[in-house]
Amino acid sequence: MSDFQSGIREICQAHGNDPTRMMDIVQAVQVRYGCVGDEAIDLIAAAVSTPRVRVASVVSFYAFFSTRPRGKVVIRLCNDIVDRMQGSARSAQAFFDDLGITFGQTTPDGMISLESVPCIGLSDQAPAALINDVPVTHLTSDAAHDIVKELRVHMDPQKLVKSFGDGNNAHPLVRSVVRNNIRLAGPIIFSPGVRGEAIKKALGMSPAEVIRTIKTARLRGRGGAGFPTGMKWEFCRSADGEKKYVLCNADEGEPGTFKDRVVLTERADRVFAGMTIAGYAIGAAEGILYLRGEYAYLRAFLEDVLAARRREGLLGQDILGKKGFAFDIRIQMGAGAYVCGEETALISSCEGLRGDPKTRPPFPAQKGYLGCPTAVNNVETLCCVTKILEDGPAAFGGLGTSGSSGTKLLSISGDCMTPGIYEVELGITLAGVLKLAGAEDAIAVQVGGPSGQLVGPKDYGRKICFDDLATGGSIMTFGPGRDVLKIADCFMDFFIDESCGYCTPCRVGNVLLKERLDRIMHGQGEPSDLDYLQRLGLTVKTASRCGLGQTSANPILTSLANFRPQYEALVKADAQGLNPSFDVRAAVSEAEGIAGHASVTYPAGN
Numbered sequence: 001m002s003d004f005q006s007g008i009r010e011i012c013q014a015h016g017n018d019p020t021r022m023m024d025i026v027q028a029v030q031v032r033y034g035c036v037g038d039e040a041i042d043l044i045a046a047a048v049s050t051p052r053v054r055v056a057s058v059v060s061f062y063a064f065f066s067t068r069p070r071g072k073v074v075i076r077l078c079n080d081i082v083d084r085m086q087g088s089a090r091s092a093q094a095f096f097d098d099l100g101i102t103f104g105q106t107t108p109d110g111m112i113s114l115e116s117v118p119c120i121g122l123s124d125q126a127p128a129a130l131i132n133d134v135p136v137t138h139l140t141s142d143a144a145h146d147i148v149k150e151l152r153v154h155m156d157p158q159k160l161v162k163s164f165g166d167g168n169n170a171h172p173l174v175r176s177v178v179r180n181n182i183r184l185a186g187p188i189i190f191s192p193g194v195r196g197e198a199i200k201k202a203l204g205m206s207p208a209e210v211i212r213t214i215k216t217a218r219l220r221g222r223g224g225a226g227f228p229t230g231m232k233w234e235f236c237r238s239a240d241g242e243k244k245y246v247l248c249n250a251d252e253g254e255p256g257t258f259k260d261r262v263v264l265t266e267r268a269d270r271v272f273a274g275m276t277i278a279g280y281a282i283g284a285a286e287g288i289l290y291l292r293g294e295y296a297y298l299r300a301f302l303e304d305v306l307a308a309r310r311r312e313g314l315l316g317q318d319i320l321g322k323k324g325f326a327f328d329i330r331i332q333m334g335a336g337a338y339v340c341g342e343e344t345a346l347i348s349s350c351e352g353l354r355g356d357p358k359t360r361p362p363f364p365a366q367k368g369y370l371g372c373p374t375a376v377n378n379v380e381t382l383c384c385v386t387k388i389l390e391d392g393p394a395a396f397g398g399l400g401t402s403g404s405s406g407t408k409l410l411s412i413s414g415d416c417m418t419p420g421i422y423e424v425e426l427g428i429t430l431a432g433v434l435k436l437a438g439a440e441d442a443i444a445v446q447v448g449g450p451s452g453q454l455v456g457p458k459d460y461g462r463k464i465c466f467d468d469l470a471t472g473g474s475i476m477t478f479g480p481g482r483d484v485l486k487i488a489d490c491f492m493d494f495f496i497d498e499s500c501g502y503c504t505p506c507r508v509g510n511v512l513l514k515e516r517l518d519r520i521m522h523g524q525g526e527p528s529d530l531d532y533l534q535r536l537g538l539t540v541k542t543a544s545r546c547g548l549g550q551t552s553a554n555p556i557l558t559s560l561a562n563f564r565p566q567y568e569a570l571v572k573a574d575a576q577g578l579n580p581s582f583d584v585r586a587a588v589s590e591a592e593g594i595a596g597h598a599s600v601t602y603p604a605g606n
Contacts, residue, residue, distance in 0.1 A: 274382025
């Protein structure tokens with residue numbers, strides 16, 4: 001047996017030869033050997049007794065995996081709208097010049113690869129990149145030149161870190177340049193707390209009383225949809241099934257969102273306490289934190305927090321002396337797939353599969369991870385759970401509005417004076433948010449990331465809450481001079497790239513939407529194109545299978561609704577009834593080449 005074969009077998013054995021741990025197995029192979037090629041796929045399939053196609057589908061689905069060798073160092077430069085606005089193109093050109101390659105290529109010596117990737121959770125300190133797992137912020141062309149020069153000396157991305165960010169970014173297990181940028185710390189997420197107090201209070205109640213407490217606080221999921229958390233737990237607890245699970249969704253891939261990164265850095269204990277309380281409430285013994293691949297630099301720190309909680313009796317058997325209550329948490333790494341932020345796709349990924357969304361019903365609370373009832377909550381929601389148990393439901397319910405209690409974490413970036421994290425009371429107006437961030441002159445605001453709404457000044461009086469402007473947390477501001485159609489076009493690029501490809505409305509419809517938008521932007525549009533965009537956008541929204549497709553047309557639909565004059569200014573009807581997008585010269589060019597002479601064309605009517 002070759003060293004390579006024994007190495008693959010060793011990796012599979014370390015994960016129990018369990019096909020549901022396929023993500024971990026493939027990740028370990030990628031790290032050790034630089035890729036997961038055909039031979040590795042064959043060996044993994046044999047070791048875990050699963051069809052080869054299952055392994056191959058995982059490798060091909062996730063952006064961080066590759067069947068071809070990548071460099072020892074992979075530079076992933078963020079290409080989201082905010083990074084572009086902050087000058088990422090200049091940094092990209094510097095990398096192109098110094099490395100002699102472009103995106104998707106590896107240097108001839110096989111040492112450095114360069115890739116363009118969507119949001120990496122650093123929009124408040126853009127332009128940014130990941131160099132292997134090491135975040136690099138506030139990139140400039142000069143910094144890019146220095147990075148290449150230094151890497152060629154030592155090939156160690158960690159040595160690029162010359163200073164540390166604030167808080168736990170300076171922790172020995174993190175050692176990152178990233179800054180938290182907490183601009184407004186509210187009374188819930190970043191407030192002081194007593195370690196173990198929330199769990200102690202929960203264990204003094206029955207599971208049903210814990211659920212009643214969460215319902216009394218009127219806590220709604222902080223992912224954007226706002227489903228009542230207590231109701232979800234109640235459904236899960238009453239569902240048939242001997243085993244139940246708690247999943248924490250820490251896969252915030254929505255461009256412009258970075259709040260979970262900060263919460264996990266500074267309030268990981270509060271997240272894990274919330275998961276433990278959820279486990280007690282629904283009758284689960286196991287929890288999984290699904291951590292997006294871009295936050296891999298936090299993993300060692302988070303594992304250390306979990307280990308400390310086990311030592312202190314806050315995880316494991318008979319938690320805090322409560323006989324019979326056992327609960328533990330493991331971390332499942334993602335690997336660069338935006339769709340895994342959708343809860344059923346996240347479950348698929350945790351099961352060792354492609355991140356394909358599942359058809360609902362059944363819902364995860366009925367049949368989720370491994371076919372068992374599963375409560376899926378996001379990072380911010382679980383922090384709120386902990387605070388509610390610490391201080392009681394009345395304190396939490398007294399904040400916000402009647403339909404949206406508590407506070408909301410906002411990740412604000414773009415054209416503003418102070419990008420960063422703001423914990424605001426639900427019900428604040430968008431104008432109030434813009435004032436906090438120094439963006440009062442914004443001509444447009446994207447609320448909720450690309451899947452949310454692009455709104456203009458006439459809507460700045462609307463409220464941030466579940467019943468008006470709902471958001472998972474992303475607020476991107478665009479100042480004077482920004483082109484609304486270019487913003488929508490950038491977001492459509494993102495959705496086309498991130499679609500899992502399962503259903504036709506999303507896979508094909510988004511491409512057709514972008515093609516028509518591009519036609520309009522190039523001055524080849526006509527008035528009927530606006531109706532076409534509206535009809536097709538609604539079709540994609542209505543007929544798509546999962547949340548990604550159901551919101552992917554929003555950049556078109558909301559910009560068309562709120563900025564229609566900008567569209568109308570670019571479209572015009574041809575006086576002769578011709579299609580402005582039809583290029584007659586291009587259409588006859590091939591025939592001209594065959595005939596050996598130019599064609600003669602005449603205006604319509606001649």
